[in-house]
Amino acid sequence: MIAPQSLRFDRGAIHEIKKTLLKKKTMPTPDDLNYLPTMPTRRDVPIGCIGSGFIMADCHLVAYRQAGFHPVAISSRRLDRAQQVADQHQIESAYDCYQRMLEDTRIEVVDIAVPPDVQLDIVRDVVRHPHIRGILAQKPLAGNYADSQRIVQLCADAGITLCVNQNMRYDQSVRACKSVIDRGMMGEPVLATIEMRAIPHWMPWQSRQGWMTCRIMSIHHLDTMRYWFGEPERVFASFRTDPRTEFPHQDGIGLYILEYASGLRCMICDDVWAGPSREGAAEDIGIRWRVEGTEGMARGTIGWPRYPERAPSTIDYTTTKSNQWHRPRWNEVWFPDAFAGPMAELLVALESGCEPAMNGVDNLRTMALVDVCYQSAAEHRAISLLTT
Template sequence: MTTSTTARPELRPDVDIRTRSHRIGCIGAGAIMADQHLAAYQLAGFPVVAIASRTEANARAVAERYGIPTVHGTPSELIADPEVEIVDIAFPPDQQPALIREALAQPHVKAVLAQKPLALDLDEALALRDEAAAAGKILSVNQNMRYDQSIRVLKQLLDSGALGEPVFAQIDMHAVPHWQGFLEGYDRLTLANMSVHHLDALRYLFGDPSEITTVVREDPRTTFEHEDGIVVSTLRFPGDVLALSVEDVWGGPREEGYDDDFFIRWRVEGTAGVANGTIGWPTGEPSSIRYASRTHTDGEWVSPSWDTHWFPHAFIGVMEQVQHAVETGGAPELSVADNVKTMALIEAGYRSIAEKRPVQLSEFAL
């Protein structure tokens, strides 16, 4: 085998923290805020000055855990606090838009970080995008899988040309999410609340797709009514890249004495190489990647490693890009203008389910 003359790309699984000076007020005291957002902010040294939730006692308990100086009785009180520059929301998507609008109206609020999905449907997401632009405020959406270490390294490999032109990609999930109780009141489940991670990551890697075809069946474990349990989507991206996203939220029996094999794996094949990896969430281990390139590794498999995790370390990157956008006055990497394109992809998936056909993204006016 000939020796490659192309240097291996420098791989950076985690972000550099450029800015950490802008004061954060957190709305929500559930698991995602208490165990992920705030754990990440503590590791990064981001200043959290206030917290509020639907239940003040819960907010107070989380404040004591992280040394947050101010507990507000309601989210509205927190939004009105002039000490808060960035409002970080972890609330259900039917209630989130009203809080975003309150925050956009406050002169002291410079940015809002919202959860995904941004809203229950595309029309509401587009309205929020336009209202944020009219207010001259930063609105960012927490698509945190873009900051998973394996996905970041994969993006760097693609950008370096180590895999050549991408041909085929797949994200394959067989694991049971913790469905939050508020989801029982919606008619949309997996595509909007789990596939949104994977479809957004595919957009991050390959650009905006031209079409999506989505098929579903009910999940036998989920007892409340739902349209989309197990989900399989095929997508076509620029350069004729074909992609497959599988969200098997059944994953086999989950009961005492049954040894499951839950996982999330991904694979990308290109004209010059192949990369595959895992997302560490179901196992609690760091995500992983291995790749081989005929131009960068002489066809040998290389396995970079790191000690950080998707949860909570990816949330450092999410808030860091908001902090830096506030500092510089530029657009955040996870901008609402970009996120509405992921929302359109979700909407197209639901249209594909309903009409049993491939749906072109050009059918949606953005």
């Protein structure tokens, strides 16, 4: 028998129970944030792959097989390398040159993974083949804006759908943040930052470019700011060389400020030196981002620097209405899982007859922003994008 006094109504306790239940009810799941790409209805579109380096062999093709896509041919400068990757990923045909591969009329989509200074010549050859309907091209689209524009025009003239592989847009935390921004959960954006402390593995072909970080690494972060917020009005960039990199380059460590008409300011720090950890000091490696708005904040990490360890990127966010941090999590990672996103986007575009979001014209805006950053750093002044 329960004593009557033990049944007294404890308003404080009931209020705390309600708060706990409300928190559980409103805690978002990863699926609520649309962090995964939209997949095409038809996943068996025949794909021909040009290039057999790390990005193709360890990222594109791994992600494509996981997604159920259908690469049927691959080419490389060395037949033995093409055959090795073909065997690794169960690809039917291997070629010692891409020109021979392009004669394969099964192929409807071409996936290009080559250095930017040779991509224009390859696209010139691809667009001559009427059975090709779509091209997924690497970022940077070319070594400069003018050559990028030529690629976009070649595809437009040939009626070929072009999608540019700005794959950081498919990093899971970047997409989740975009979802939070688009839903207005943070109110008006006030300040956004991306801070990278990482030591990339520079490719041998970069030694002939004379440039390094801005077109290879910072292009991801500059494009992410465009993806989140649209076009800035003005940019200031400052570079210094990386003490560790031996080949000549003008842009090692890169600092960027983007100014928006709304008053939003974005700051990017791309530190590819990250201290003398390779020379014996302790290591502090990572990428962190943060977006602050008038009604909320989001912060996150990018797991890529820990590759080949599977380290998912993360997002935490809070709003003035929730008064708590929401921390949805997932198992997918940028490298290699997110590389299915750009190809999925291209295949969906071919199905729907619409342009992919990462189309050539959109990417020209990213390339223009990159070129303006080089100009700003060279002239030691902020550059308006309205006059470029």
